[in-house]
Amino acid sequence: MWKNEENVTHLSAAKPPKKSLVKDRMYAFTMDLFLIGIINKAIMFTYLNFIKAFFFQLPLGVRANLEDKLYAVNSINFLVVFTGYFLLSYYLSEGKTPGKIMFNLKVQCPHTHSDQLSLKTSILRTIGYFVTIPTGFTLLLIPCFRKDKKGIPDWLSDSFVMNSDEEYYIESLEDTGSSKVTLLFPEDPIAKKISSNKKAS
Template identity: 30%
Template sequence: MNEDRIDIKTPEYVSLQFQIAGLGSRTSAFIIDQLILMAFNIAILIIFLIISFGQPDFLVFLDLHSYLIAIIIIGLFFINWGYFFAFEYFSGGRTPGKRMMGIRVIQENGHSITLLSSFIRNLLRIIDSLPSGYFLGILMIFFHSKHKRIGDLVAGTIVVHERKTNRKNKLSPIEKEIQARGLSKNDLVVDEWALKSINKQDWKLIQIYSNRFLQLPLKEREVMTKKIAEILFPKLGLDPHEEDLENKLLVIYLILKEEWEYEL
């Protein structure tokens, strides 16, 4: 399977190896997403029909509200397109279908997909779907050396498999500490927009803090905790003067770890 692997050197000169997602996993993810969208579209249609049939004169209602039908059709188009755009940007390159298949979209430099890349990639689904049934996109994914469709080529993105590691019995010291404190990602609610304001330097800062957390003397740890909270909390919409800063920073580490830390 070496032909399905790719080495990427990030702008930070870190070499990452990914397994490229092929036609099978991408098709399966797309089918799952289409089933979700189909259920939503059918639900909207049923609601509209229920409202329509409740009118005294159904045909007159449709004639008088033809503009409403047009708006619903246009709205469904944008919802069906926006589904992929929004999920890929706000969920780290994963739609529900991609998440279930263990794949995600990233940029060619190894970083998370950007707003512009997600927009371009999904806008060009129109071309990839030509002449019908995503025929052109399927051909591109099958024959391209990196399994890219036209949207990926233009947006500079690539679809890869998630890295899965089996480290249940090999927790790092900080992971053991987090587990001992009973902390989880669900302990802190952070807006997705706020998470997008975090950059590589911010991740390195919280990563270094977490790695040195147990080695620092208590007073030094308190000072560092306050300084890092003052830097990161405003970006995440949190108050740096709240109590329990240590636990909050460790939870932030858990939240960012999934997005920024690559397990080779």
């Protein structure tokens, strides 16, 4: 009889099963790059149409010169979109980019209960992505070879990436000291006494 296992419901959430966090991060970053590419293409398409529509009276040589500089304009535009995309997403969306939202990921700073990333953390994390651009983002594979699963953006910004299951599990274990006793039965005198003691303290 004592060997029978019984399911016990705990007050905290069950520990989430281990998932491949690195894989989800790679998928999320790929999705972010895809969205950045779409935004970049849309801006460049508008730029080309602007040149053709408003500079048609210019000499052919001048228009050809503008079109020849298309690569430089495209590169600058990509960097601007890249910076704005990650910086604004992290700072305004509680550490979540559209790609991370799709894969239930978020960036969190250690030793803090705030969901909002600071502007400094958002900037440093964006700079961490910039460092990987010259290598074709191959440096983002560093977490695949480390036990802590951290990469350059994590080191520079002193932050880490977690999934929504881990976030919920950690929140369930945290005792903020502001929990209230819920009266299961209004006529329960013991529950009322506990509640009044909580308010008095």
